[in-house]
Amino acid sequence: MPHARLSPRQYLILGLVSICAPLGDTCLSRGMTGLPDITLAHPATLIAAVFTPWIAAGIALLICFFASYLTALSWADLTFVLPATAFGNVIVALLARFWLHEPISLERWAGIVLITVGVGFVAQGPSLTERPVAHAPSLAETADMGKEQA
Protein backbone atom coordinates (compact mmCIF):
# COMPACT_ATOMS: atom_id res chain seq x y z
CA MET A 1 0.00 0.00 0.00
CA PRO A 2 1.88 3.09 -1.17
CA HIS A 3 -0.15 5.58 0.84
CA ALA A 4 -0.55 3.59 4.04
CA ARG A 5 2.38 5.29 5.77
CA LEU A 6 2.25 9.01 6.38
CA SER A 7 5.34 11.19 6.72
CA PRO A 8 6.02 13.06 10.02
CA ARG A 9 5.06 16.26 8.19
CA GLN A 10 1.70 14.77 7.26
CA TYR A 11 1.13 13.74 10.90
CA LEU A 12 1.93 17.33 11.89
CA ILE A 13 -0.75 18.59 9.47
CA LEU A 14 -3.28 16.09 10.89
CA GLY A 15 -2.30 17.35 14.37
CA LEU A 16 -3.05 20.94 13.33
CA VAL A 17 -6.39 19.78 11.90
CA SER A 18 -7.16 18.19 15.28
CA ILE A 19 -6.20 21.01 17.59
CA CYS A 20 -7.29 24.15 15.69
CA ALA A 21 -10.91 23.10 15.09
CA PRO A 22 -12.02 22.44 18.71
CA LEU A 23 -10.06 25.46 20.03
CA GLY A 24 -11.68 27.64 17.36
CA ASP A 25 -15.14 26.29 18.21
CA THR A 26 -14.54 26.95 21.90
CA CYS A 27 -13.66 30.59 21.14
CA LEU A 28 -16.78 30.94 18.97
CA SER A 29 -18.98 29.49 21.67
CA ARG A 30 -17.45 31.81 24.28
CA GLY A 31 -18.06 34.76 21.95
CA MET A 32 -21.61 33.84 20.92
CA THR A 33 -22.96 33.15 24.43
CA GLY A 34 -21.81 36.65 25.41
CA LEU A 35 -23.98 38.26 22.73
CA PRO A 36 -27.67 39.12 22.90
CA ASP A 37 -30.14 36.93 20.97
CA ILE A 38 -29.80 37.02 17.20
CA THR A 39 -32.94 36.77 15.09
CA LEU A 40 -33.48 36.17 11.39
CA ALA A 41 -35.21 39.57 11.27
CA HIS A 42 -31.85 41.27 11.94
CA PRO A 43 -29.21 39.27 10.04
CA ALA A 44 -26.80 42.23 10.23
CA THR A 45 -26.19 41.46 13.93
CA LEU A 46 -24.71 38.11 12.82
CA ILE A 47 -22.20 39.97 10.62
CA ALA A 48 -21.34 42.38 13.45
CA ALA A 49 -20.67 39.35 15.70
CA VAL A 50 -17.75 38.39 13.44
CA PHE A 51 -15.77 41.43 14.64
CA THR A 52 -15.94 40.75 18.40
CA PRO A 53 -12.57 39.54 19.88
CA TRP A 54 -13.49 35.97 20.86
CA ILE A 55 -15.23 35.30 17.56
CA ALA A 56 -12.36 36.89 15.60
CA ALA A 57 -9.89 34.63 17.47
CA GLY A 58 -12.11 31.64 16.79
CA ILE A 59 -12.22 32.50 13.08
CA ALA A 60 -8.40 32.88 12.95
CA LEU A 61 -8.02 29.39 14.46
CA LEU A 62 -10.60 27.98 12.06
CA ILE A 63 -8.74 29.49 9.08
CA CYS A 64 -5.60 27.73 10.34
CA PHE A 65 -7.67 24.54 10.63
CA PHE A 66 -9.05 24.95 7.12
CA ALA A 67 -5.63 25.36 5.49
CA SER A 68 -4.34 22.18 7.14
CA TYR A 69 -7.62 20.40 6.45
CA LEU A 70 -7.41 21.19 2.71
CA THR A 71 -3.81 19.98 2.62
CA ALA A 72 -4.78 16.75 4.40
CA LEU A 73 -7.70 16.18 2.00
CA SER A 74 -5.33 16.53 -0.95
CA TRP A 75 -3.48 13.34 0.06
CA ALA A 76 -5.95 11.45 2.25
CA ASP A 77 -9.58 10.27 2.14
CA LEU A 78 -12.34 12.34 3.77
CA THR A 79 -13.28 9.32 5.91
CA PHE A 80 -9.64 9.14 7.06
CA VAL A 81 -9.28 12.85 7.89
CA LEU A 82 -12.58 13.31 9.77
CA PRO A 83 -11.78 11.04 12.75
CA ALA A 84 -8.57 13.08 13.14
CA THR A 85 -10.74 16.19 13.50
CA ALA A 86 -12.72 14.45 16.24
CA PHE A 87 -9.51 13.50 18.05
CA GLY A 88 -9.01 17.21 18.79
CA ASN A 89 -11.91 16.97 21.26
CA VAL A 90 -9.89 14.41 23.20
CA ILE A 91 -6.85 16.72 23.25
CA VAL A 92 -8.97 19.62 24.50
CA ALA A 93 -10.62 17.45 27.19
CA LEU A 94 -7.20 16.24 28.38
CA LEU A 95 -5.87 19.81 28.40
CA ALA A 96 -8.89 20.85 30.50
CA ARG A 97 -8.21 17.95 32.89
CA PHE A 98 -4.46 18.25 33.40
CA TRP A 99 -3.85 21.93 32.73
CA LEU A 100 -7.01 23.63 33.97
CA HIS A 101 -7.69 20.83 36.53
CA GLU A 102 -11.34 20.53 35.46
CA PRO A 103 -13.01 17.34 36.58
CA ILE A 104 -13.89 14.81 33.85
CA SER A 105 -16.93 12.61 34.46
CA LEU A 106 -16.97 8.86 33.82
CA GLU A 107 -19.09 9.45 30.70
CA ARG A 108 -16.46 11.79 29.29
CA TRP A 109 -13.66 9.34 29.99
CA ALA A 110 -15.72 6.75 28.10
CA GLY A 111 -16.02 9.24 25.21
CA ILE A 112 -12.26 9.84 25.23
CA VAL A 113 -11.59 6.08 25.10
CA LEU A 114 -14.12 5.50 22.28
CA ILE A 115 -12.72 8.32 20.10
CA THR A 116 -9.15 7.20 20.70
CA VAL A 117 -10.00 3.59 19.79
CA GLY A 118 -11.94 4.77 16.72
CA VAL A 119 -9.09 6.96 15.51
CA GLY A 120 -6.66 4.10 16.13
CA PHE A 121 -8.81 1.84 13.93
CA VAL A 122 -8.74 4.27 11.00
CA ALA A 123 -5.08 5.21 11.44
CA GLN A 124 -4.07 1.57 11.04
CA GLY A 125 -5.70 1.38 7.62
CA PRO A 126 -4.66 3.01 4.35
CA SER A 127 -5.09 6.79 4.27
CA LEU A 128 -6.19 6.89 0.63
CA THR A 129 -8.51 4.69 -1.45
CA GLU A 130 -6.42 3.05 -4.15
CA ARG A 131 -7.66 3.78 -7.65
CA PRO A 132 -6.60 2.64 -11.10
CA VAL A 133 -3.62 4.81 -12.09
CA ALA A 134 -5.23 5.85 -15.40
CA HIS A 135 -8.01 7.74 -13.58
CA ALA A 136 -5.79 9.63 -11.16
CA PRO A 137 -4.92 13.06 -12.63
CA SER A 138 -1.19 13.69 -12.59
CA LEU A 139 0.34 16.95 -11.44
CA ALA A 140 0.91 18.05 -15.05
CA GLU A 141 -2.73 17.35 -15.99
CA THR A 142 -3.94 19.28 -12.96
CA ALA A 143 -1.79 22.24 -13.98
CA ASP A 144 -3.27 22.07 -17.49
CA MET A 145 -6.78 22.01 -16.04
CA GLY A 146 -5.91 25.13 -14.08
CA LYS A 147 -4.71 26.88 -17.26
CA GLU A 148 -7.87 25.94 -19.18
CA GLN A 149 -10.05 27.38 -16.43
CA ALA A 150 -7.97 30.56 -16.21
Added chain:
Amino acid sequence: MTIPYPAPQPGFWAATAMIAAIILASTAGEVLTAAAMKSVGDLDEIRAHSGLKGAIRAVLTCPLFFAGVSFLALAFFALLFALNRLPLSLVAPASASLTLVTNAIAGKIFLKENVDRRRWTSAVLVCIGVYLLAH
Protein backbone atom coordinates in the same frame (compact mmCIF):
# COMPACT_ATOMS: atom_id res chain seq x y z
CA MET B 1 -17.98 39.98 32.70
CA THR B 2 -21.45 38.54 33.14
CA ILE B 3 -22.67 36.24 30.40
CA PRO B 4 -26.44 36.51 29.94
CA TYR B 5 -27.82 33.07 29.18
CA PRO B 6 -29.91 32.95 25.96
CA ALA B 7 -33.58 33.49 26.73
CA PRO B 8 -36.26 30.82 26.12
CA GLN B 9 -35.11 27.47 24.74
CA PRO B 10 -36.48 26.49 21.30
CA GLY B 11 -38.73 23.42 21.13
CA PHE B 12 -37.68 19.93 20.07
CA TRP B 13 -38.49 20.34 16.37
CA ALA B 14 -36.92 23.78 16.12
CA ALA B 15 -33.73 22.40 17.72
CA THR B 16 -33.80 19.39 15.38
CA ALA B 17 -34.21 21.64 12.35
CA MET B 18 -31.29 23.87 13.42
CA ILE B 19 -29.00 20.87 13.94
CA ALA B 20 -30.18 19.18 10.72
CA ALA B 21 -29.36 22.37 8.81
CA ILE B 22 -25.79 22.33 10.19
CA ILE B 23 -25.35 18.63 9.37
CA LEU B 24 -26.73 18.86 5.81
CA ALA B 25 -24.72 21.95 4.93
CA SER B 26 -21.47 20.68 6.43
CA THR B 27 -21.77 17.23 4.84
CA ALA B 28 -22.37 18.78 1.41
CA GLY B 29 -19.52 21.21 2.01
CA GLU B 30 -17.04 18.58 3.15
CA VAL B 31 -17.82 16.16 0.34
CA LEU B 32 -17.50 18.93 -2.30
CA THR B 33 -14.27 20.22 -0.73
CA ALA B 34 -12.79 16.71 -0.54
CA ALA B 35 -13.70 16.15 -4.21
CA ALA B 36 -12.11 19.49 -5.08
CA MET B 37 -8.86 18.69 -3.26
CA LYS B 38 -8.67 15.27 -4.89
CA SER B 39 -9.04 16.90 -8.32
CA VAL B 40 -6.33 19.46 -7.46
CA GLY B 41 -3.86 16.77 -6.36
CA ASP B 42 -1.28 16.50 -3.56
CA LEU B 43 -0.83 20.07 -2.25
CA ASP B 44 2.56 19.30 -0.68
CA GLU B 45 3.76 18.07 -4.07
CA ILE B 46 2.36 21.13 -5.90
CA ARG B 47 4.00 23.43 -3.36
CA ALA B 48 7.32 21.65 -3.84
CA HIS B 49 7.03 22.23 -7.62
CA SER B 50 5.49 25.69 -7.89
CA GLY B 51 5.68 27.23 -4.41
CA LEU B 52 2.96 28.39 -2.02
CA LYS B 53 1.49 30.74 -4.64
CA GLY B 54 1.18 27.85 -7.07
CA ALA B 55 -0.58 25.76 -4.43
CA ILE B 56 -2.99 28.58 -3.57
CA ARG B 57 -3.66 29.17 -7.29
CA ALA B 58 -4.31 25.47 -7.85
CA VAL B 59 -6.95 25.53 -5.09
CA LEU B 60 -8.52 28.85 -6.10
CA THR B 61 -8.90 27.87 -9.76
CA CYS B 62 -10.99 24.83 -8.83
CA PRO B 63 -14.75 25.62 -9.14
CA LEU B 64 -15.70 22.64 -6.95
CA PHE B 65 -13.72 24.25 -4.13
CA PHE B 66 -15.97 27.32 -4.19
CA ALA B 67 -19.08 25.16 -4.17
CA GLY B 68 -17.67 23.35 -1.13
CA VAL B 69 -16.70 26.55 0.66
CA SER B 70 -20.17 28.05 0.06
CA PHE B 71 -21.78 25.09 1.81
CA LEU B 72 -19.20 25.20 4.62
CA ALA B 73 -19.91 28.92 5.07
CA LEU B 74 -23.61 28.12 5.22
CA ALA B 75 -22.87 25.46 7.86
CA PHE B 76 -20.77 27.98 9.79
CA PHE B 77 -23.54 30.56 9.97
CA ALA B 78 -26.06 27.83 10.81
CA LEU B 79 -23.72 26.87 13.68
CA LEU B 80 -23.40 30.48 14.90
CA PHE B 81 -27.18 30.82 14.75
CA ALA B 82 -27.76 27.57 16.66
CA LEU B 83 -25.08 28.35 19.30
CA ASN B 84 -26.86 31.59 20.04
CA ARG B 85 -30.13 29.78 20.82
CA LEU B 86 -29.20 26.30 22.00
CA PRO B 87 -26.67 25.18 24.62
CA LEU B 88 -23.22 24.24 23.30
CA SER B 89 -23.53 20.89 25.10
CA LEU B 90 -26.36 19.99 22.70
CA VAL B 91 -25.23 21.62 19.43
CA ALA B 92 -21.58 20.52 19.49
CA PRO B 93 -22.02 16.78 20.19
CA ALA B 94 -25.14 16.38 18.06
CA SER B 95 -23.77 18.13 14.97
CA ALA B 96 -20.18 16.83 15.28
CA SER B 97 -21.09 13.21 15.93
CA LEU B 98 -23.88 12.92 13.35
CA THR B 99 -21.75 14.66 10.71
CA LEU B 100 -19.19 11.85 11.04
CA VAL B 101 -21.78 9.26 10.10
CA THR B 102 -23.40 11.29 7.30
CA ASN B 103 -19.91 11.95 5.90
CA ALA B 104 -19.00 8.26 5.94
CA ILE B 105 -22.20 7.56 3.97
CA ALA B 106 -21.64 10.49 1.59
CA GLY B 107 -17.95 9.58 1.20
CA LYS B 108 -18.90 6.10 0.11
CA ILE B 109 -21.69 7.17 -2.26
CA PHE B 110 -20.28 10.35 -3.82
CA LEU B 111 -16.52 10.08 -3.42
CA LYS B 112 -16.43 6.29 -3.94
CA GLU B 113 -14.08 6.04 -0.99
CA ASN B 114 -13.31 2.60 0.30
CA VAL B 115 -15.30 2.81 3.54
CA ASP B 116 -14.42 -0.66 4.81
CA ARG B 117 -15.51 -2.29 8.07
CA ARG B 118 -12.61 -0.60 9.86
CA ARG B 119 -13.83 2.87 8.84
CA TRP B 120 -17.49 2.14 9.63
CA THR B 121 -16.51 0.86 13.07
CA SER B 122 -14.39 3.92 13.61
CA ALA B 123 -17.14 6.31 12.41
CA VAL B 124 -19.62 4.76 14.86
CA LEU B 125 -17.12 4.64 17.78
CA VAL B 126 -16.02 8.25 17.22
CA CYS B 127 -19.66 9.32 16.80
CA ILE B 128 -20.65 7.85 20.19
CA GLY B 129 -17.39 9.10 21.73
CA VAL B 130 -17.89 12.67 20.55
CA TYR B 131 -21.45 12.57 21.88
CA LEU B 132 -20.36 11.31 25.31
CA LEU B 133 -17.45 13.72 25.50
CA ALA B 134 -19.30 16.87 24.57
CA HIS B 135 -22.62 16.02 26.25
